[in-house]
Every structure is written in C-alpha cells, then in structure tokens.
Amino acid sequence: MSEFDVIILGGGPGGYIAAERLGHAGQKVLLVEAVALGGTCLNVGCIPTKTLLNAAKTFHHAQHGAQYGVDGGSVSFDWERMQTWKAEVVGKLVAGVGVTQKRAGVTVINGHGTLMGPGRVSVNGETHTSRHVILATGSEPVMPPIPGTGGNPHLVDSTGLLALEAVPERLTVIGGGVIGVEFASLFSMLGTHVTVIEMLPEIVPFMDAGIAPMLREALTGIDFRLGCRVTGLDGGTVAFTTAEGAAETIDGDVVLMAVGRRPVVRGWGAEDTGLEFSDRGIVVDDRLRTNLPNVWAIGDVTGRSLLAHTAYRMGEVAAANILHPEAHRRGETMRWNTVPWAVYSNPEAAGVGMTEQQATQAGHTTLSATVPGYMSGRFVAENGFRAPGGAKVIVDADTLQVLGIHVLGSYAAEMIWGACAVLETELDLHDLRQVVIPHPTVSELIREAAWAIKA
Missing domain, CATH: 3.50.50.60 (FAD/NAD(P)-binding domain)
Incomplete structure (x- = not known):
C-alpha cells in the first residue's frame, strides 16, 4: 500500500494539468491512466483531428490560390502521409505530457483505477490511499440503439x-x-x-x-x-x-x-461508493467538490462542459481548492459563463457567453450588432469580399454589460480568448470600445461590432 496526498483517476487534460499544478506545489501525486496520457483529446480527439484538418485546409488553399495570384498547378494529397504526420504530432505531445509529469514529481501508473471510497483507490490489484481523490474519467462517444448499428462494418x-x-x-x-x-x-x-x-x-x-x-x-x-x-x-x-x-x-x-459524447460514470467504482451521479455526469459544485468528503470531479465526467479547455480550468480550480481549502479567492471557483467554444471547420467559428436567445430567456433586454467579415481589411486581403465571416456582440440594454461575443471566419478560435477576457473582467460596452486592437487584424471585427450597437 502506498500513501499519497492526491490520487487522480484519469490522465486526460483535466487530470494531467491538476497533477502538474499539485506536483509543483509540493504535493505527492499519483496519476492513474488506463490507456494513454493525454486522454481522448490528445490521442483520438482534439489534436489528431486538428492535425488532419490543417492538412486538408492546406490542400484546399493550394487548390484555390488562383484568386490571389498563386497557381499551385496539379496539387494532390497523400492520406497515408497525413496519417503519419498525425501520429508524429500525437506521439511527441503525449511524450511531452509524460515529461511535464516527471518534472512535477508526479507518479504515473498505467492501469485501471477503481475508487474504493474517499481516500482509497485500487490500481492493478494494489490499494493506494490519499487525503484527496480527483475523478477525471472523461467521456466516450454515444452510440444510440438505432436498428442496424450493431456489428455494422460501415x-x-x-x-x-x-x-x-x-x-x-x-x-x-x-x-x-x-x-x-x-x-x-x-x-x-x-x-x-x-x-x-x-x-x-x-x-x-x-x-x-x-x-x-x-x-x-x-x-x-x-x-x-x-x-x-x-x-x-x-x-x-x-x-x-x-x-x-x-x-x-x-x-x-x-x-x-x-x-455526442457521454460521461464515463460507470466501471470504476462510482456505483459502490455513495457518489452522487447520473448518466449526465457526477454532481459537483462550483469548486468541483462532490458529495463525498475530499473527493473532487473534473472534466467531461461532470457533464458540465465536455471541452478540453474546460477540463484544464476545472483541474486548476480543484487543485487550488485542495491547496487552499480555507481561501475563497475568485480564481478558485468555476465561472461557466466565460468558457468559450470553437468549431475548427473551414471557416472556423467561436464564441463565449450567451447567445441572444439565451440572454432573452434569462430575462435580459438586449442590444446587439453583427458586422460582416469584409469590415476587416486583413479578412478581405486574405479571403476576399464575398467570403463568409463576421462578428456579433450582445450587451444588456440597461447596464451595457457585455453578455456574449461570437465570431465566424478565419482565426475565430485564436481571437476568442480576448472575448473571454472581456467577460472575465465584466467589461461593459464602453470599456470594450476603448480596447485598442492591432490593425489590420481580423480581431477588429469585434471592435466594429461593439461600435455598431446603437447605444
């Protein structure tokens, strides 16, 4: 039997970032991963998907470069090489996670972990104890019971x-x-x-x-x-x-x-420990505490937001509360309204905060404006006047507090962090209008949308 300060079940984004933060803070941490460090996101989700998407976008741009004065001639893609590149990227990043855990002094065990109760976890037949347990078992693809799905090779x-x-x-x-x-x-x-x-x-x-x-x-x-x-x-x-x-x-x-995907809430002991959960996920509060003492849950398994970057933040919040249990600083709670989303298609789309429909349902009287992509000089230079794109800003009509920002077009996923900062710091419309944004950038669309609101 081994004793630790914190045991983490699941080595995906939430699990490994929590382990890293706790390890660097001097905690003795055990990280248990059944398959591979990095979890779904790094191995069979976010990273390999974006790697292939980038290759496909490169091929697409090469095919359609004539309007910019670039003729690529006969352009082709090599799927086998794309897959090789994907494997190289994933392999190096997974190895990098292993290095960060080692530097943080985290003990990593590859195996199936089972929660035996608060402070007790069994891995590969051996029981380990700890003061805290963090559950980060992730999610899995949903396969609905539609006739013809079972054993279908297609x-x-x-x-x-x-x-x-x-x-x-x-x-x-x-x-x-x-x-x-x-x-x-x-x-x-x-x-x-x-x-x-x-x-x-x-x-x-x-x-x-x-x-x-x-x-x-x-x-x-x-x-x-x-x-x-x-x-x-x-x-x-x-x-x-x-x-x-x-x-x-x-x-x-x-x-x-x-x-869609569903939280993995069964098969690792949740049913036998009195943990409060349903098929929708483990029940947690805004500090990521479960109903069991010193048992925390983060990431997809909570069902709150099945996004890797949400898991990162949840891991940090749980770690902060473990390290500072009596503190009530603003950074030690989840602020769900500031979690962004992104779609990495061609074109990209991203957003943070409320949609106009959500704001209305929440009782806000709203003001909003949507501006087209061609209002950004860089957008036009790189995409043309007719390319789809734009930005929308939504504010409360009475307080002018910014409620949501949504973007469509090139670099949408890269620029949305600035919109997150606007919501994190609770800026109003006047504040947003004063933010200086580099020119020419596509990010200027957010500023254009802010000035287009009639307020």
Missing part, C-alpha cells in the same frame, strides 16, 4: 474515422454538432461527397441563431439534411424521415455516428 465513431486507411468517396455523418461538422468539413475539402443528417432544425445547436446558418452556408460541398430523424442502418445505407415526414435513404461508403 459504421464508425470519431475514433474509427480518424483511423481510416483511405479517404471514402461518400461519407454520411449522423449528427450536426461540433464533431460532425468538423469531420464533414475535413473530408469535403479532400473531395469526399459528404451528407450530414441532423435531427434539429439547425447545426451546432448551442451557436447563436444568427451565426449558425452563416456557418452552414459557408460549408460548401456538404449536403445538410436538417430536421431529419435516422430510423435505421443497413450497411452503408442510412434510412431517415425528413422534417415533412417523408421516408428517405442515403448511401455512403462510411457512416460516422457523431451524436
């Missing part, structure tokens, strides 16, 4: 799609959320005929109602079937009913199930 989840040996001629994507849209964009840029079947009336349902259709229309080469419910699969044939109730089918070489 059906893959996101992990399976990343491992394809060849680019399919036809891809059917079930689900128009972030995962579905990103993969649809990736393969459409490589020449695949892509169809996205989405049950709701619009893609990426958490996006602002004014931005989501702009993104969908910008994703050229993809056939979106909205308001449709999948009824069954027969190999690569997907049967569904349309919004009007008609029965239709679509044939594909590969079918991606991308209807």
Whole structure:
C-alpha cells in the first residue's frame, strides 16, 4: 500500500494539468491512466483531428490560390502521409505530457483505477490511499440503439474515422454538432461527397441563431439534411424521415455516428461508493467538490462542459481548492459563463457567453450588432469580399454589460480568448470600445461590432 496526498483517476487534460499544478506545489501525486496520457483529446480527439484538418485546409488553399495570384498547378494529397504526420504530432505531445509529469514529481501508473471510497483507490490489484481523490474519467462517444448499428462494418465513431486507411468517396455523418461538422468539413475539402443528417432544425445547436446558418452556408460541398430523424442502418445505407415526414435513404461508403459524447460514470467504482451521479455526469459544485468528503470531479465526467479547455480550468480550480481549502479567492471557483467554444471547420467559428436567445430567456433586454467579415481589411486581403465571416456582440440594454461575443471566419478560435477576457473582467460596452486592437487584424471585427450597437 502506498500513501499519497492526491490520487487522480484519469490522465486526460483535466487530470494531467491538476497533477502538474499539485506536483509543483509540493504535493505527492499519483496519476492513474488506463490507456494513454493525454486522454481522448490528445490521442483520438482534439489534436489528431486538428492535425488532419490543417492538412486538408492546406490542400484546399493550394487548390484555390488562383484568386490571389498563386497557381499551385496539379496539387494532390497523400492520406497515408497525413496519417503519419498525425501520429508524429500525437506521439511527441503525449511524450511531452509524460515529461511535464516527471518534472512535477508526479507518479504515473498505467492501469485501471477503481475508487474504493474517499481516500482509497485500487490500481492493478494494489490499494493506494490519499487525503484527496480527483475523478477525471472523461467521456466516450454515444452510440444510440438505432436498428442496424450493431456489428455494422460501415459504421464508425470519431475514433474509427480518424483511423481510416483511405479517404471514402461518400461519407454520411449522423449528427450536426461540433464533431460532425468538423469531420464533414475535413473530408469535403479532400473531395469526399459528404451528407450530414441532423435531427434539429439547425447545426451546432448551442451557436447563436444568427451565426449558425452563416456557418452552414459557408460549408460548401456538404449536403445538410436538417430536421431529419435516422430510423435505421443497413450497411452503408442510412434510412431517415425528413422534417415533412417523408421516408428517405442515403448511401455512403462510411457512416460516422457523431451524436455526442457521454460521461464515463460507470466501471470504476462510482456505483459502490455513495457518489452522487447520473448518466449526465457526477454532481459537483462550483469548486468541483462532490458529495463525498475530499473527493473532487473534473472534466467531461461532470457533464458540465465536455471541452478540453474546460477540463484544464476545472483541474486548476480543484487543485487550488485542495491547496487552499480555507481561501475563497475568485480564481478558485468555476465561472461557466466565460468558457468559450470553437468549431475548427473551414471557416472556423467561436464564441463565449450567451447567445441572444439565451440572454432573452434569462430575462435580459438586449442590444446587439453583427458586422460582416469584409469590415476587416486583413479578412478581405486574405479571403476576399464575398467570403463568409463576421462578428456579433450582445450587451444588456440597461447596464451595457457585455453578455456574449461570437465570431465566424478565419482565426475565430485564436481571437476568442480576448472575448473571454472581456467577460472575465465584466467589461461593459464602453470599456470594450476603448480596447485598442492591432490593425489590420481580423480581431477588429469585434471592435466594429461593439461600435455598431446603437447605444
């Protein structure tokens, strides 16, 4: 039996960042990972997806460079080399996580961890004790019980799609959320005929109602079937009913199930310890405490926000509260309204805070403005006047406090952090208008939108 200050179950973004912060603070930490350090995000999620997306975007830009005076001639892509590059990137980053843990003095064990109760964890048959336990068991793809899904060789989840040996001629994507849209964009840029079947009336349902259709229309080469419910699969044939109730089918070489992810709340002891949880995740407060003493939960397993950067912050918040249990500093609680989202399609989209619809539902009277991408000189220089893009700023009509900022177009995911800072520091419209933004940058669209509000 070994004793530690903190044991962490799960070596994904939340788990490894918490281990690093605690280790550097002098805590004796055990990090338990069943598969590979980095978790889903680094191994079969964020990083490999963005690696392939960048390659596809490079190919796409090379094909369409003539309008900028650049003729790439006969351009081709090599899927096998793209996969090799993806593996190189993932391998080096996973190794880097291992190095950071070693530098922080963290003990890493590869194996299946089981929570035996507060302060007790079993790994590979050996029991370890600690003052605190952090649960970071992550999430997994949802595979709904649709007829024809079981044992279907044409059906893959996101992990399976990343491992394809060849680019399919036809891809059917079930689900128009972030995962579905990103993969649809990736393969459409490589020449695949892509169809996205989405049950709701619009893609990426958490996006602002004014931005989501702009993104969908910008994703050229993809056939979106909205308001449709999948009824069954027969190999690569997907049967569904349309919004009007008609029965239709679509044939594909590969079918991606991308209807979301769910927290992994079973299989590691949660059922036997009195932990409060449901299929939606482990119940936590804003300091990431569970109902069990000195047991914390972070990342996807909480079901609060299934995003790697949320897990990072949750890991830091849990670590801060473990290190300073009596302190109540602002940095030791989660502020969910300042967590951004991003879609890394072509074009990108990102946002933080409320949509206008959410703000209205929350009781705000709102003022807002949306400006097109061509109001940024750099955007035009790099994309042209007709390229889709823009920014939207939403404020409370009475206080002028900024409630939400949403961006569509090149660099959206890179610039949204500035919008996060606006919400973190609770700036109002007058404050935002005074922020000096470099010119020429696409980020200036946020400033343009702020000045376009009639206030």
